Amino acid sequence: TAVGVPRESAAGERRVALVPKVVEKLRSRGVEVVVEAGAGLGALIPDELFTKAGATVGDPWACDVVVTVTPPTREQIGRLRPGATVIGFLAPLTSPETVAALREAGVQGFAMEAVPRISRAQSMDALSSQANVAGYKAVLLAAERSTRFFPMLTTAAGTVKPATALVLGVGVAGLQALATAKRLGARTTGYDVRPEVADQVRSLGAQWLDLGIEAVGEGGYARELTADERAEQQKRLEDAITGFDVVITTANVPGRTAPTLVTAAAVEGMRAGSVVVDMAGESGGNCELTEPGEVVVKHDVTIAAPLNLPATMPEHASELYARNVSALLELMLDESGALAPDWDDEVLAKSCVTRGEK
């Protein structure tokens, strides 16, 4: 099998789907790797490091398997061979046209978003690896924008109280945000509509904010709230939020617009100099005043909604992603290194979004 690694073409995307260490591992499984010239440059990985690891530089789109970070464009899909396989974030819920184009081209697609979140597939869980990067980075952005310290300081010039940080939506990104804010010395609190998260929040030394609204959906994800629940949640959060210096939001429901958790009134109630980092900008945002991709100041509160945070840490984000992608690929390889997916395997059956049949 030959695996192609393209240079990512989406604006601002600095990650690459494989890194040299992982190339070496795949080579040892009998897989050839073809990288596009400059594929790793965004992550500061020169072509030489790929070739040293056993890859060749060439046209990745002509390979049997193409691994990507972001969904391929229509033009790129047009360069794939019928019967080829693409593995990457394919946005099956938010960009069904990509899946349709892959199907039309007779290409087999595996979406990293659709890898089931079961223990056996943890090594392939790219949503988690990238959410960890994002959760960490969101806290650093908040600290950078804040007019106040995160840690408590006892100095000759007086004592500074620690910042208080609230994380709304405590999935993988939220847990990492809580852990990072704690390491910087903030007093942390977590909130979610999935009550099972409470113990995880407490184990990170954070307080659990209980607003009495539960919304557990399918597959361990949250469900969308009803209109009444939503209004009640916003009202209760409005009261809670005003006491915090930093609010980091990560709430998402797969395939839906992100819920509004931080209303304009809540922002107005926050102390001047406070910061909201809205990590749900890609799906519309959790804060009513969010402008996705922008940093705005409203009522003297900074509201940042950075997009694609993992791309801002391309080295480690690529390294983790490459391990996820290669673990999924290796699951499909037989002993000779040929592609032979077992469709009875739940991980492959669920992550496959097109079977390469027209």
Ligand code: NAD
């Ligand atoms: P996500 O990005 O889809 O959402 C982030 C968080 O927002 C979730 O915790 C969700 O409950 C919360 N949320 C949604 N609507 C909300 C609302 N109205 N108010 C408050 N919070 C709201 O989540 P994720 O990080 O991708 O994690 C989703 C699930 O996957 C979790 O159950 C997680 O434990 C599970 N998971 C399992 C494994 C595994 O076992 N291998 C690995 C990773 C994640």
